[in-house]
Amino acid sequence: MLRLPQFQVATPTTLAEAVDLLQRNSPGARLISGGTDILPNLKHFLDQPGLLVSLARVAELRRIDRDDRAGRLVLGAGLTLAEIAQHPDVRAYFPSLAKSAGLVAAPTIRNMATLGGNINLDTRCRYVNQTELWRGGIGGGCLKSEGQVCHVVPTGRRCVAAMSSDNVPVLISLGATIHLHGPAGQRALPLADYFHADGLRHTHAAPGEITAAISVPLPTSPRRCDYIKWSVRQSIDFPLVSVALRFDLDADRSDAAITDVSVVAGVLGAKPREVNKLDELVVGRSFADPSVAQIVSEAAYSQCKPLPNVPYDPAYRREMIRVLTRRAIAAMV
Amino acid sequence: MSQSSAILLSLTLNGEPVQVAAPAHWTLLEVLRYKLDLIGSKQGCDKGDCGACTVQIDGLPALACLTLAALADGRSVTTVEALGCGPVVHPLLDAFDRHDAAQCGFCTPGILMAAESLLRRSARPVTRHEAASALAGNLCRCTGYTKILDAVVDASERLRAEHDDGR
Structure with a gap:
C-alpha cells in the first residue's frame, strides 16, 4: 500500500479561479487533472504539495x-x-x-x-520513478529526487529524465x-x-x-502521418521508442511529391527532438521513392541518441528508431 | 489528522446515495475499503499499473487508486459488489465460473468491472480482440488471460441472446 502525503484539495470551477488559487498558495500548490501522473509521483514522495488545485470541474x-x-x-x-x-x-x-x-x-x-x-507529464527516469525506499538503496536519490548526483550521466549536472x-x-x-x-x-x-x-x-x-x-x-494539403510507439508490454507502460511522422504531399497519391516533412522523437532526454535537415533531403521527392524511408530513418538514427534513463539498452532503442521509422514509412506508401 | 483536512463526500454508490467523511488526501479506493467496508476492489500495485482497483465512475472503468476521493464527490461510483446483488446471477459471473476464469482471484474484481462496462456499451457480442483491448489495463498473473477472454466473449453472447429473446 502506498500512502499519499497529506494535502488539501481545491476544486475551482473557472480557469481564473484556478490561476488565482495557484498563485495565492505558491509555492506548495500543484495542479491535478486526471491524477494519473501526479498521484503515483506523490505516492513515491517525489513532492509534498500542501494543496492540490483540481481542474476536474473547470468546464x-x-x-x-x-x-x-x-x-x-x-x-x-x-x-x-x-x-x-x-x-x-x-x-x-x-x-x-x-x-x-x-x-x-x-x-x-x-x-x-x-x-x-x-x-x-513529468519527465521520467528509472532512477526517479521508484519508491522512497528504492531511492534510498542507491544512496539517496538523484538530481530529480532527493540526491545530488545523476545516475544516468554521472558527470552530468543537468537532469536527463x-x-x-x-x-x-x-x-x-x-x-x-x-x-x-x-x-x-x-x-x-x-x-x-x-x-x-x-x-x-x-x-x-x-x-x-x-x-x-x-x-x-487543419491540413491544407494531402497528408500521410503516423505514430510509432514501442514498449515492452504494449499496454499500460510508457513508450521506450516514440516517433511521430508527418509528410505533406502535393496530391493525394502515394507517388505524389513531398511538400513538407516533420519527424519528432520522444523518450530521449527532457526535450522532444525534431529531426532536422529533412527538408533538403526529401522535399520534392516522390513519396513512393523507396529512398525516402531510407533517408528519413537514417537521419532519425543519427540524430536521436537514447540514454540509459528508461528501461532497455540505449543501443537497441536507437536501432529500433531506425528500423521502426523505416517500416512505418514503407507501410504508409 | 487535522480537523481541517477532512472532507464530506456525497456519492451515488452502487445506485444508492452515500455520504462519507474522509481525509482530503485519501483515494477513492481507501474510502471504499477502509470507510465503507467495500473490500471487493483490491489494492494491488496502488499506482495505476495493475488494474485490480478498477471501478466504474459515471459508467466508465477507472482506477480507484488514482482517483482522489475528494474528486469523486457528486459522481456515480459502481464497484464489483453491485454485480453480485441482482436477483439472478450476472451472466459475467456465471461465465467466469463456468470457464474457470478466476484462479487466485485478486485481479477478478477489476476485470469484471472493465468487462461489464464493455458489454453494457456494446450493441452486439464483443470479439475476442475487443475484449482484450478493453482489459488491456488489467494484469492477471495466474490465468494467462485465455479463460478470462473466453468468459467475457461467452457472457457477451449470452447477454445478447437474452436481449434478443426480450427477457
Whole structure:
C-alpha cells in the first residue's frame, strides 16, 4: 500500500479561479487533472504539495472546437485521452493523434488522464520513478529526487529524465500551438518551443501558468502521418521508442511529391527532438521513392541518441528508431 | 489528522446515495475499503499499473487508486459488489465460473468491472480482440488471460441472446 502525503484539495470551477488559487498558495500548490501522473509521483514522495488545485470541474477546459475559417482544431486541455482518441474530427484530420492518444497506457487510464496532463507529464527516469525506499538503496536519490548526483550521466549536472508523453511528439509534428493562462494573462506559443532540456523543469510554463488548450492547424494539403510507439508490454507502460511522422504531399497519391516533412522523437532526454535537415533531403521527392524511408530513418538514427534513463539498452532503442521509422514509412506508401 | 483536512463526500454508490467523511488526501479506493467496508476492489500495485482497483465512475472503468476521493464527490461510483446483488446471477459471473476464469482471484474484481462496462456499451457480442483491448489495463498473473477472454466473449453472447429473446 502506498500512502499519499497529506494535502488539501481545491476544486475551482473557472480557469481564473484556478490561476488565482495557484498563485495565492505558491509555492506548495500543484495542479491535478486526471491524477494519473501526479498521484503515483506523490505516492513515491517525489513532492509534498500542501494543496492540490483540481481542474476536474473547470468546464471551459472541456471544449473541442473546429474553426474552419481559422483552419484549426482547438482541443481543451481537460478532454480525456479516450475522448481525444475517439473524437470524429481528431480521427478525420489527425489520425496520428488519435493513434497516439489511444496508445497511452490502458483504457482505464485513458478514461481519467487528460490532454493537458499528458502534455505536462513529468519527465521520467528509472532512477526517479521508484519508491522512497528504492531511492534510498542507491544512496539517496538523484538530481530529480532527493540526491545530488545523476545516475544516468554521472558527470552530468543537468537532469536527463525523459519526456515520455506519447502525444507531444505527434502534436509537435502537426505544428500544434499551446495556449496558456497565467497570472500575467494569456499567451500562446508553438508546442515545439514549450519544452527545454532540463528534466527538473522541462517546460517554459511560468509559475502559476495553466495549459488551457492545444490548437492544431487543419491540413491544407494531402497528408500521410503516423505514430510509432514501442514498449515492452504494449499496454499500460510508457513508450521506450516514440516517433511521430508527418509528410505533406502535393496530391493525394502515394507517388505524389513531398511538400513538407516533420519527424519528432520522444523518450530521449527532457526535450522532444525534431529531426532536422529533412527538408533538403526529401522535399520534392516522390513519396513512393523507396529512398525516402531510407533517408528519413537514417537521419532519425543519427540524430536521436537514447540514454540509459528508461528501461532497455540505449543501443537497441536507437536501432529500433531506425528500423521502426523505416517500416512505418514503407507501410504508409 | 487535522480537523481541517477532512472532507464530506456525497456519492451515488452502487445506485444508492452515500455520504462519507474522509481525509482530503485519501483515494477513492481507501474510502471504499477502509470507510465503507467495500473490500471487493483490491489494492494491488496502488499506482495505476495493475488494474485490480478498477471501478466504474459515471459508467466508465477507472482506477480507484488514482482517483482522489475528494474528486469523486457528486459522481456515480459502481464497484464489483453491485454485480453480485441482482436477483439472478450476472451472466459475467456465471461465465467466469463456468470457464474457470478466476484462479487466485485478486485481479477478478477489476476485470469484471472493465468487462461489464464493455458489454453494457456494446450493441452486439464483443470479439475476442475487443475484449482484450478493453482489459488491456488489467494484469492477471495466474490465468494467462485465455479463460478470462473466453468468459467475457461467452457472457457477451449470452447477454445478447437474452436481449434478443426480450427477457
